[in-house]
Amino acid sequence: MIGLGYVGLPLAIALAKRFGTTGLDVDAVRIAELERGLDRTREITPERLAASSLKLTGDPKNCPPADFYIVTVPTPIDNNNRPDLSIVEAASRTVGSMIERASAAGRTPIVIYESTVYPGVTEDICAPILEQVSGLECGTDFFLAYSPERINPGDREHTIDKITKVVSGQTPEVLEEVAQLYGAITSGGVFRAASIKAAEAAKVIENAQRDINIAFMNEIAQIFGRMDLSVWDVLEAARTKWNFLPFGPGLVGGHCIGVDPYYLSHRAEELGHDPKVILAGRGVNDSMADWVGERLHAARGAAKGTALVLGLTFKEDVPDLRNSKVADLVARLTGLGHDVTVHDPHADAAEALQEYGLTLDETALDRQYDLVLLAVPHREYVAMGAARFRGLTNSGGTLADLKGALGGAADWTL
Incomplete structure (x- = not known):
């Protein structure tokens, strides 16, 4: 091996x-x-x-x-x-x-x-x-x-x-x-x-298919956000149809879904084909972290302040930091003037510093912030309960929940 x-x-x-x-x-x-x-x-x-x-x-x-x-x-x-x-x-x-x-x-x-x-x-x-x-x-x-x-x-x-x-x-x-x-x-x-090439192609389209479906969900989240309409409420209704695909919006990171479509699009371009759908999906998903950061900034009335981002790994309950889009979100919030603290019980601190220049703060849950974002719903975070999250938020602050894990208790969600 x-x-x-x-x-x-x-x-x-x-x-x-x-x-x-x-x-x-x-x-x-x-x-x-x-x-x-x-x-x-x-x-x-x-x-x-x-x-x-x-x-x-x-x-x-x-x-x-x-x-x-x-x-x-x-x-x-x-x-x-x-x-x-x-x-x-x-x-x-x-x-x-x-x-x-x-x-x-x-x-x-x-x-x-x-x-x-x-x-x-x-x-x-x-x-x-x-x-x-x-x-x-x-x-x-x-x-x-x-x-x-x-x-x-x-x-x-x-x-x-x-x-x-x-x-x-x-x-x-x-x-x-x-x-x-x-x-x-x-x-x-x-x-x-049927062939080695068929097996190679099967793998690369498995992840490209998921990427495109998630991109659609991210795009409708952006559309409904302009209507002050919760995408989660919309999906709850839509999923009652038997053949509705159960995808949801979010940050697309990790080593596979955010990477593999580029392998397929690269080969397509070598062959003279413009992979419009694949690259459109990638464009939506790659820009999602910036969009979330800007929406959170707007939810704060464009006021700069302290922010706590909970979760840095690319998905919940794993230590995998590869291609984490939460890092892009942190960068956007920082660029908008927020003083961002990052906490993650699963991520390796040395790797976070090396890969993204981010310092994980083990004592982050001992303070209050103007903005608290549950970015990756690790089981440890979900077990804390909404009241504990509210306790981390300053009076007049904003509690945000990227994936709707707090059951509607947050002030902002997708």
Whole structure:
């Protein structure tokens, strides 16, 4: 397993129950933490780590020859919202050196990519790197496969051992080997995609579809906001129809939904197609944090003051700060002149400072503020109750609830 993050670690732990499995990660701190039984993503408990036969290493040379090499590294976007394939390319170079040793040991390895990419990356970009580094021929000395990851951080229901796994392979024989591998660890079964490109495309449109639906909800929230009409009241009525899709408005962050549509739009533009719907959805969602900040500022009568933002992670009850749009909201409030304090019981303070330049205040709940915003409804916050939130708000202040978690007790919500 190359990459032991939110995707790689749960998969490696599951595979280690059935197969001899080695986990490789270039982050030495990550390896040291896992060896101590600490998973900073909180996807795997210390007890499961201790009980697993998974071998851990930060050095590719310590990885024994294997039949399968599974790449689960991040595929982010750059500052211009273009795909950044540098990490998956580096991982491919690492795998290239390892499959050379596997071939010398008499194996014909299969390299499986799980990282989210646009159609064609596995065969057109990764395969040549593997060939160049290893000196082996793809389709003869080693083979390719793709199985899109479907990890949802913090989700204890749709775990790797329960979901349907989409699989694909370079040949029918490889496809069956990959299907047997994943079929051995999930009760949800496997779906054999028609091709590697079809499997790559399936993953990227899963998240693009959600992004577009959420963008529609964000746009109607903005429209209804001009009418002084609660979008939550509207949705409560609309959801009584049997086929109304249960999406809601909000900030779209995280490593997948806010990123993957740009991979698809990038490839579309390379092919000469203008992806109007995809980019329109991205435009709405990327601008939502600024819109919320401006609405909160208006709700305060454009008066500057102290503000408390509760929650920084991209979703509730997880420590994941990747692509957090709450950080954009904090930046907008700060730009409008508010003195913003940020609190989050799940986020890592060092990571928040490094990624966003934000200092988390552990004592933030001991004071009062002109504006209190429940941005991410972690269970700890919801358990506090509306009265406690009101107690954090100065007399004449504004209590805001981004996702309607306080049951209508706030002065402002979407």
